[in-house]
Amino acid sequence: MAKSKEVTVEERLRALYDLQLIDSRIDEIRNVRGELPLEVRDLEDEVAGLQTRLEKLDASLDVLDEEIKSKKNIIEEANSLIKKYNTQLKNISNNREYNSLTKEVEFQELEIELAEKHINEFKVQIEQKKEIIAQTKERSKERQAHLKHKKGELDAILSETEKEESALIAKSDEYKTLIEERLVKAYTRIRTNVKNGLAVVAVERGASGGSFFTIPPQIIMEIASRKKIITDEHSGRILVDEALATEQKEKMEKLFAKF
Structure with missing residues (x-):
């Protein structure tokens, strides 16, 4: 050589x-390009975070709906038992049996009262969560629009400069071999x-x-x-x-x- x-x-x-x-x-x-790539990444993370939050809020609404159904079942069962006990009260033969059935009716009435209280609490929670969901959706919509705008800016800059940057990087590597x-x-x-x-x-x-x-x-x-x-x-x-x-x-x- x-x-x-x-x-x-x-x-x-x-x-x-x-x-x-x-x-x-x-x-x-x-x-x-400046901070645009970082801004876009941050916005993507924020949008993804808001989506995750919405999913969790929707899941919590489903849980509350199930809780309300459960309490309504308790009320239905309690009403059925009260009806049954009231029928039995018409055919009692002694005070002991009367007192026992009366206590059962009172207990079921308390169960209904407690279940209704819980249902009302769950409904309040649902309304609060729906309000948070509406706010989160609005925030997500605004952030998605901002992300679209920033991505557009970044894509425009990249389309203008990406080819030149790639050529320059190749040329930089080439010149390094000469030194x-x-x-x-x-x-x-x-x-x-x-x-x-x-x-x-x-x-x-x-x-x-x-x-x-x-x-x-x-x-x-x-x-x-x-x-x-x-x-x-x-x-x-x-x-x-x-x-x-x-x-x-x-x-x-x-x-x-x-x-």
Whole structure:
């Protein structure tokens, strides 16, 4: 296998700055999306939670309906027993039997009274739950409409940017293969640790891009010579001269226009 051509420092700097421009463009696309994906996820969770609550409320209504049926059965049985005991009272032969049947009638009347009390309580609970269900349905309807709107916004942004983002990610991966692994790791580490993900910046008006710290003239000359990779002592960013940055920006703008 033929020995590959040695890559110069300048070529490394150009490749690193190109990679930065590509990754910054990806960042811009994702920033346009902003918090929308998270908002959509939160709304989906909220709508699902409201649906679960409605299901539980409906189930509790069914339970209350069953309870009312049960109490009505108790009342029906008690009325039947009262009728039976009253018939027997007409044919009693002694006080002991009379007292016993009278107590049974009183007990069944208490059972009816208690069952009716419970039925009334259950009916109140049903009305309260129906009110909560109506409020929950209204809230769910409003949240679903909001979710539909936010999904529409997100889908519109995705349809506009998804193709470009995919192409840029592929291009970013491609450019990383053109740079030695140790530099890619350094670039990734710096990008993760600095503001706005800018790991490679141009010297602007005697300072590193995005910084107010002045760079000594001697260092600026070294950066412009493109003989070695120099980092900003304050931010750790890799520095390139303004002329190189301008050239690479023009090149990458033409590339981005194709996506």
